[in-house]
Structures are given as C-alpha cells and as structure tokens.
Amino acid sequence: MKTPPLLRPGDEVILLSPASHPKSDQWRQGVEVLESWGLKVRLAPHALSHYFGFGGSDEERLSDFQLALDDPAIKAIFPIRGGYGSSRILDQLNFETFIKQPKWIIGFSDITAILNHVANLGIASIHGPMPHNFCQVGGDEALEMLRNLLFEGKTHIEIEADSDNRLGKAESILVGGNLSLIVHLIGSKSLPDFRGKILLLEDVGENLYHIDRMVLQLKRAGILDQLAGLIVGGFSDCKEAGLSVGKNVNQIMLEHTSGSQYPIAFEFPSGHIAQNFPLVFGKNIKLLVNANKVQLTD
Structure with a gap:
C-alpha cells in the first residue's frame, strides 16, 4: 500500500465537486482554513x-477529477x-498517473466510493x-487532527x-465509510476486500x-x-419509522455480528457529525477497545 507524501507549506x-454541488458559500471558509495552513488553493474549472x-x-x-489526478503540481x-454522484464517474477515471504519483484524497459520505x-x-x-463543513461548530479538534495528519502523518x-x-x-488496514455507499459498492470493483480488515461504518x-x-x-454477503x-x-x-424494528443502531450491529469475536467500538467520532475525526484508509492501524477507552494508533 502506497501512502501519499505529507503536505508542506x-x-x-x-x-x-465529484458528487453534489455546494449548497452554500461555506466552502469559502474551508479555503481560508487551507490557506491558513500555508497551502495554495486552486478551484477546479467546474x-x-x-x-x-x-x-x-x-x-x-x-474532467475536473482527471485533472486533479494527473496534474503533478496538485498535492491533495x-x-x-x-451528496451523490461520485460512483457515476469512477469507471471512466484513469488512475495510471495517480498510482505512480499518489496524492491525498480527503472526504467522507458519498466520497466513500472514491476512497x-x-x-x-x-x-x-x-x-x-x-x-x-470545515467550520462546523464543535469541529475544531477534528480539523486540527486533519492538519496534523496531512502535515505530520x-x-x-x-x-x-x-x-x-x-x-x-486488532491491528489491520482500515476501510469502509458510509454504510449506504458500502452496500452500494457490493458487486463492483470498488468494493474493498474485507478479509482481516477493520471496518468503519x-x-x-x-x-x-x-x-x-x-x-x-x-x-448475508459474508x-x-x-x-x-x-x-x-x-x-x-437515524430514527424509527412507521415500520419499526424495535432496535437502535448499536443493537442492530450487535445482532448481525453475533457469533464473531472481534472488537467493536461504538459512538466513534466519525461521519456526519461535527467531530468527524480523520482516519487513514488503506493503512495499518491498531485498535484497542477496553473497559475504559477506545484507542486508535498507527
């Protein structure tokens, strides 16, 4: 597994925008954050x-994503x-240059397909x-962790x-992301090999x-x-609807993983929440779950 080079000022x-279009100008605050880290920010043509x-x-x-993959000046x-739409372009992308000169791709939600x-x-x-969503209220720690991860690794x-x-x-490679997208990828060449991996949902x-x-x-897919x-x-x-299953998310997970022995960490700060802690997919990581804490380290 190749790890892209760390960023430098x-x-x-x-x-x-490989998926949905921005709903507001909040992304401009994201540009300000990246520039405060000493990075030069380019906006793709579309x-x-x-x-x-x-x-x-x-x-x-x-076209925009192919440009990003191929241009050697772009480091992340x-x-x-x-939103939705990343998987519509995946099979048309050419990753030959990217594989030779990898760069960081950062995202979640629909970007799960790309990751x-x-x-x-x-x-x-x-x-x-x-x-x-860089500047979500309550997300400062996650944002600082992202900066540290990109620049210090x-x-x-x-x-x-x-x-x-x-x-x-457990110690293994981390994969996964948005549950809806993982299910969406079943049967495609974008679905990861889950054998012996740590799965985030x-x-x-x-x-x-x-x-x-x-x-x-x-x-059922094994x-x-x-x-x-x-x-x-x-x-x-994620709430009960007219059709009730009588279980919360944790109970659903425990039911469908019954019989397995691997560690499970619930309520981890990742996803569509302010504290969306950054995690490296495709890299070995150590997971410790004990009575007092959950720890993730490389």
Missing part, C-alpha cells in the same frame, strides 16, 4: 457548476462536499472533513468507552429499518464474518 491543493443536484454534468465532474484533492476504489488500487486516502485517538462496546484489540438520515436492511446485507474489527461512527438522525 506552499503545496498546491485543489477543490472540486467546482461550482450545477447540473440538477450534481456539481456539474458527469463529463464536467470527470479536496471534494467540497458529498475505497483507490484503496483497491493500493493507495491510502483520508476519511475526514471536507471544506463545506500521525494518528493517535483516544475516546471514552461505550457500554455497548465489545472488548478486544457511519450514516445519516436513514430510517432504522433501512439500517437493519443494509447491515443484514453485509452479513462481509461481517471476515473482519478483524468494527468501528461504528455517527449514525446521525
């Missing part, structure tokens, strides 16, 4: 385009936001905050233990019976039986 990075709900047509979004790629696709190509990426996270956690430890705005259905799909560990991030605004 003066490096050029690019903002683009970064602010609208094509229905997308950040431009498929052709425009494809920041999708402005998620896992490049992990399959042997390149590490970062599941973490995007410029559209270290992961050291400790959080308090959750009462639903399953204790244990998060989601937003899904009814609990939808969550149950998707986690059950992971189980994915949940293959893991070395499971990290359950934020499941924001």
Whole structure:
C-alpha cells in the first residue's frame, strides 16, 4: 500500500465537486482554513457548476477529477462536499498517473466510493472533513487532527468507552465509510476486500429499518464474518419509522455480528457529525477497545 507524501507549506491543493454541488458559500471558509495552513488553493474549472443536484454534468465532474489526478503540481484533492454522484464517474477515471504519483484524497459520505476504489488500487486516502463543513461548530479538534495528519502523518485517538462496546484489540488496514455507499459498492470493483480488515461504518438520515436492511446485507454477503474489527461512527438522525424494528443502531450491529469475536467500538467520532475525526484508509492501524477507552494508533 502506497501512502501519499505529507503536505508542506506552499503545496498546491485543489477543490472540486465529484458528487453534489455546494449548497452554500461555506466552502469559502474551508479555503481560508487551507490557506491558513500555508497551502495554495486552486478551484477546479467546474467546482461550482450545477447540473440538477450534481456539481456539474458527469463529463464536467470527470474532467475536473482527471485533472486533479494527473496534474503533478496538485498535492491533495479536496471534494467540497458529498451528496451523490461520485460512483457515476469512477469507471471512466484513469488512475495510471495517480498510482505512480499518489496524492491525498480527503472526504467522507458519498466520497466513500472514491476512497475505497483507490484503496483497491493500493493507495491510502483520508476519511475526514471536507471544506463545506470545515467550520462546523464543535469541529475544531477534528480539523486540527486533519492538519496534523496531512502535515505530520500521525494518528493517535483516544475516546471514552461505550457500554455497548465489545472488548478486544486488532491491528489491520482500515476501510469502509458510509454504510449506504458500502452496500452500494457490493458487486463492483470498488468494493474493498474485507478479509482481516477493520471496518468503519457511519450514516445519516436513514430510517432504522433501512439500517437493519443494509447491515443484514453485509452479513448475508459474508462481509461481517471476515473482519478483524468494527468501528461504528455517527449514525446521525437515524430514527424509527412507521415500520419499526424495535432496535437502535448499536443493537442492530450487535445482532448481525453475533457469533464473531472481534472488537467493536461504538459512538466513534466519525461521519456526519461535527467531530468527524480523520482516519487513514488503506493503512495499518491498531485498535484497542477496553473497559475504559477506545484507542486508535498507527
């Protein structure tokens, strides 16, 4: 697995919209943050385009992302936001230059498709905050962690233990992201090999019976039986609907992982929440879950 070079002050990075278009000007605050880190920020030609709900047509979004992959001056790629649309352009992208000269891709939500696709190509990426939500109230720690990760390359996270956690430890490569997107990738070449991996899952705005259905799909596909560990991030605004399953997210996860022995960490600060801690996908990481804390270190 190749890890892209760390960033240095003066490096050029690019903002683009491979999924949905920005809903507001919040991304401009993201530019200010990146510039305060000493980075030069380029806006892709179609970064602010609208094509229905997308950040431009498929052709425009494809063109911007191909430019970002190929231009040697660009050292990191920041999708402005998620939404929907990344997987529509994945199969048309040419990653030959990117594989030879890897660079960081940072994002979450719909960007899950891209992160896992490049992990399959042997390149590490970062599941973490995007410029559209850099300045969320309460997200300062996550943003500082992202800066440290990009410039110094270290992961050291400790959080308090959750009462639903399953204790244990694991050391493996981290993969995953948005649950809806992981299920969406099943059967495609973008789906990672989960055997012996640590899986991160998060989601937003899904009814609990939808969550149950998707986690059950992971189980039926044999994915949940293959893991070395499971990290359950934020499941924001996921509520019971008219069709009730009688379980919360933690209970759904525990039911469908019953019989396995690997550690499970619940309520991890990752996903559609202010404290969206950045994590490196495609890189070996150590997970410790004990009675007092959850620890992630490289």
